[in-house]
Amino acid sequence: MLKLAIPLLHVSDPIAAEKFYCDKLGFQKAFAYRPFGESGPCYFGLERDGIRIHLSSFPEDGKPGECYCSYYRRCGRSLYKEFTLKNTIIDLAPTDQSWGNREMYIKDPDENSIRFTQWSNKET
Numbered sequence: 001m002l003k004l005a006i007p008l009l010h011v012s013d014p015i016a017a018e019k020f021y022c023d024k025l026g027f028q029k030a031f032a033y034r035p036f037g038e039s040g041p042c043y044f045g046l047e048r049d050g051i052r053i054h055l056s057s058f059p060e061d062g063k064p065g066e067c068y069c070s071y072y073r074r075c076g077r078s079l080y081k082e083f084t085l086k087n088t089i090i091d092l093a094p095t096d097q098s099w100g101n102r103e104m105y106i107k108d109p110d111e112n113s114i115r116f117t118q119w120s121n122k123e124t
Contacts, residue, residue: 006045007069008054009112010062014042016109017055021046024088025106025114027053064110071116079116080104094118 011017021027027046034042041057051071056062080094083106091113092105100120107113 006052006054007067008056008061009067009069009108010064011055011057011108011110012064013109014044014055014057018044020109021055024083024086026082065112067112069112069114072119
């Protein structure tokens with residue numbers, strides 16, 4: 001039985017990515033793997049509100065801008081307010097979609113799309 005999925009996003013600059021995800025989106029770094037020191041590639045994990053995301057600048061871990069990451073969130077207005085107070089650029093403000101979900105989109109510095117969704121189906 002599958003219990004957890006952790007998205008892996010490729011980033012070109014791990015220092016800029018960590019700053020964006022922690023300072024702008026409120027994540028905290030859980031771990032970092034830097035086998036070649038601070039200037040080399042990095043694989044690290046971030047957490048917020050019980051969700052996890054992994055970021056990697058190792059070349060074999062994909063290409064920047066190719067990933068979409070969706071998170072379910074019940075209280076979209078408070079999250080939108082939090083992000084705007086931190087001057088986070090919002091690509092799509094919380095919007096009621098024709099398929100019933102309320103969604104907000106943000107792009108990280110590598111153009112990976114982070115999507116926050118309030119599902120319309122209460123069973124999901």
